[in-house]
Amino acid sequence: MSARLSGRVALISGAASGMGASHARAFVAEGASVVIGDIADEAGAKLAAELGDAAVFTHLDVTRGADWDLAVATAVERFGKLDVLVNNAGILDAGPIGTYTEKQWQHTLSINLTGPFLGLTAAxxxxVSARPSSVVNISSAAGIQGVPGVHAYTASKFGLRGLTKSAALELAPHGVRVNSVHPGGILTPMLGAPEGTTLDRGANTLKRLGLPEEVTSLVVYLASTESSYCNGAEYVVDGGMTAGRA
Structure with a gap:
């Protein structure tokens, strides 16, 4: 690695597994210090131990403002500052209108949309104190185009795209950039059973699912000063899924 994030301190939500763990490993390899936030205490602590002194785990339920406050305080107290926030935590569930419940709807939005808002609020x-700083919101290709039967997830990811833009406008004068990343089908636990991943393979121009590391490469770029002129934009990593129909 080339130490592109040398001296940076990042807080990554949902970092105990999947794409979040990929981000955490790459950030440390690139010279950053990382606060791993997740509700999966055992997995998060194990990853922090694997990464050594450059990482620390904190329990983070993204729907709780107090957990966010503690995570930010952990970054500042352990590493001296916080200049990168990666809002990565999210859930995916599905169900047709008519059977999908209000409780399911509220639960998905509380994690996928309210969570990033609370993260921005806490951080x-x-x-601002550590500027120039960067916020990377992990949205989805479902935040670019609709997905039938996945209503709360789609709405939350479109909402996160909008939150990214409003926050980018507000925070730019204070030295904080905010961008969103929109992955397509990625091989992570979120995709669920292997049968579902097989169906997704033909849904893009490259005829395969993406790897977490292929999203991580973009997240590292947006967290680094290499992306200093990038703000309020959407970055799609979906193998061409949203490009249109061939």
Whole structure:
């Protein structure tokens, strides 16, 4: 690695597994210090131990403002500052209109949309103090185009795309950039059973699912000063799924 994130301190939500763990490993390899936030305490602590002194785990339920406050305080107290926030935590569930419940709807939005808002709220002052800083919101290809039967997830990811833009406009004068990343089908636990992943393979121009590391490469770029002129934009990593029909 080339130490592209040398001296940076990042807080990554949902970082105990999947794409979040991929981001955490790459950030440390690129010279950053990382706060791993997740509700999976055992997996998160194990990853932090694997990464050594450059990483620390904190329990983070993204729907709880108090957990976010503690995570930000952990970054500042352990590493001296916070200049990168990666809102990665999210859930995916599905169900047709008519049977999908209000409880399911509220639960999905509380994690996928309210969570990033609470993260921005908790981290704002620390990010401004450490500027130039970067926020990377992990949305989805479902935040670019609709997906039938996946209503709350789609709505939450479109909402996160909008939150990214409003936050980018507000925070730019304070030295904080905010961008969104929109993965397509990626080989992570979120995709569920192997049968579902097989169906997704033909849904893009490259005829395969993506790897977490292929998303991570973009997240590293957006977290680094290499992307200093990038703000309020959507970055799609979907193998051409949203490009249109051939």
């Amino acid at each position: 704002r002052d620390a990010l």
